[in-house]
Amino acid sequence: MTLLPDTLLSGYRSFVQGRYLQETQTYRALARDGQTPETMVIACCDSRAAPETIFGAGAGELFVARNVANLVPPYNPDGEFHGTSAALEFAVQALKVRNIVVMGHGRCGGIKAALSPGSEPLSPGDFIGKWMSILQPVAETVAANALMTSGERQTALERISIRTSIANLRTFPYIAARERAGELRLCGAWFDISTAELWAMDPETGDFQRPLVDVEDAVI
Amino acid sequence: MTLLPDTLLSGYRSFVQGRYLQETQTYRALARDGQTPETMVIACCDSRAAPETIFGAGAGELFVARNVANLVPPYNPDGEFHGTSAALEFAVQALKVRNIVVMGHGRCGGIKAALSPGSEPLSPGDFIGKWMSILQPVAETVAANALMTSGERQTALERISIRTSIANLRTFPYIAARERAGELRLCGAWFDISTAELWAMDPETGDFQRPLVDVEDAVI
């Protein structure tokens, strides 16, 4: 038996024979000089929405934290373990990224769980339930909206959660300070898995719009 | 001004005109049927070590959590926010992945921070310091080893941390149970950014070895 799943080994072989072979100098320089990504992406764990794939990103371009439903918890320096906050601190304070992009996506399982508050926990510890409660009470409000279909509620909360995470980003004092100083930009994006449409959030209004009309020409 | 960083928009255009165009049916099926990834990867946020790139993974293949230094905290159902534990719960209990791969890499900034315990916090909240304390006291022991060079200490802790995370995975009752039942496999891997070498952990000894000699044929 191999030490890693066969599909990973086979994919690794392709990487080495293809991309790494073409970009060897880039990888070596990145190893030697360290990373200097301009952008941090906070994305979902979902296997269908890898930010490097969607943004066609090469080595060294994106610093990426991925958790269920691409959430940012509010600033809470209580001495507990906070993986996402640690990643933010490293990206902003050590790497001095110039952009943070919160990227959500359609058909998100975490958002779906947040919209089903009374459902059975996945395990007694209910880590998902607790994690998605970052979105309370907005999730409850959306869930209670009988005027929208379940599909509309799902999309609505996917976008509300992006706005919530961006609001939570601003509770980190150094993020707020750097944004005010014009050194850091906070963006929202939403990816439709089926059509590959990418919607970007307007920072003034919070509305999501498709930023690249000609790409759509290509797509569809 | 565009709503997203220009390099992301440009990369997205390439994705849509290239990969998505070729794999449109795959994306549509994944959207319609939901994701069924066989493997979860716990990886670092580092911009030089994206698991989809290294494992040449297509849409739907890898469920990915990324945090600083690819750490798994020990099981602690205390009702606080635990992003990585939530991702694990979702992957194992809802998606029923068959493999979990903890993937570390060389020159990891988080590991470097863990080896400099007396250094200045990156911010008053010291989220990185607290997060990396998941590796205490082993990080202290490694840091105190004056016989090894700083480079050797770094590599040693990168590998010890993978073994520690795998041990922590086994503190989750349902992970341990599924592993015992032969339904779930826990793997460790370590990626060298400069040479693209991928080292896999031997589950018996904990040693890291390069799993694919014929891949090396290709590489170099």
Next chain:
Amino acid sequence: MTLLPDTLLSGYRSFVQGRYLQETQTYRALARDGQTPETMVIACCDSRAAPETIFGAGAGELFVARNVANLVPPYNPDGEFHGTSAALEFAVQALKVRNIVVMGHGRCGGIKAALSPGSEPLSPGDFIGKWMSILQPVAETVAANALMTSGERQTALERISIRTSIANLRTFPYIAARERAGELRLCGAWFDISTAELWAMDPETGDFQRPLVDVEDAVI
């Protein structure tokens, strides 16, 4: 019965009909004019790590001392027999070599013995135990490191021992003096028997790195 083992006689026949036939003039000149090697190698007795083979060295190129685990004892002019110190004295003072390379290798039996301090001596005189005690107390420290696997401890001590030997070289007054004068260079190297990788020690940091990426191109 022949006077020498058959495989040695057969190998000698190949040497005479092959290499010697081609290099007869070189051998005659070396006999007539004496040897003037630029480099001394201190290597292990291991049958898998002959320095002439690994460095593709021709007649007259390498002055070679080989002992178990390629150790250099500290300078100790006590009037006892010191084979390695005698070889050093001859190489540096009589032959005036310009480089000394301490070459270790993976899976070294001597290093393995040094990491098993309580094991049964190989004979009542325990020459191996005493010889490997040149590495005390560092071997004890490495042996006690429970965070590393036995394979990792082995590699760590193989490299620490090279650094120790190089430090011991500098306890010989004439070696230290010639190094200061820029007339003698001290190098460390480590050979992986399985992959044929050659790692060279950085003299500033003590780290080992592969010196020849383009050689790797060839290798594998």
Next chain:
Amino acid sequence: MTLLPDTLLSGYRSFVQGRYLQETQTYRALARDGQTPETMVIACCDSRAAPETIFGAGAGELFVARNVANLVPPYNPDGEFHGTSAALEFAVQALKVRNIVVMGHGRCGGIKAALSPGSEPLSPGDFIGKWMSILQPVAETVAANALMTSGERQTALERISIRTSIANLRTFPYIAARERAGELRLCGAWFDISTAELWAMDPETGDFQRPLVDVEDAVI
């Protein structure tokens, strides 16, 4: 500047592209299974008399100790460092070699030093002088023989020293025991650098004779 002398790196490149490439499976098997050499050679450090070259030996064939003038000191378990005795112990007790070959050679600088007892030490510690005193008082007797030319004295002591080393080998209890049991064979050989003649010692008489007449046909 490279980390190792250029000629070694260049020779290593040849090794990797040539011999290692052809014998990769052998090297991997030797790494995996460990070494099992049938023969130990005790040879001189001289750059012109590498045993692997002269015996055309492949990886894994010869366990080799090399010191100045290929000497074996008498058995002396005094708790001091004895590199050659440690190598013997490892070869005989751990590896269970079946042959030990003491190989001398012409124009040996150590033998020449032993024949010039009043000459200036190479350094204040006089490690060479002390080391060569293993051959006292026979070296003094040969040096005092005014009937022989200096060339004849040199060759005579080169051969006497081989017989002395073989006698010293028999002072090691386990070597004597294994030889009596027919499990270990002690051989002497002498190599002429200029003509590549290999002379082997007759174990009964101690005389040296050329073992391979047809090789000489090839040579000369």
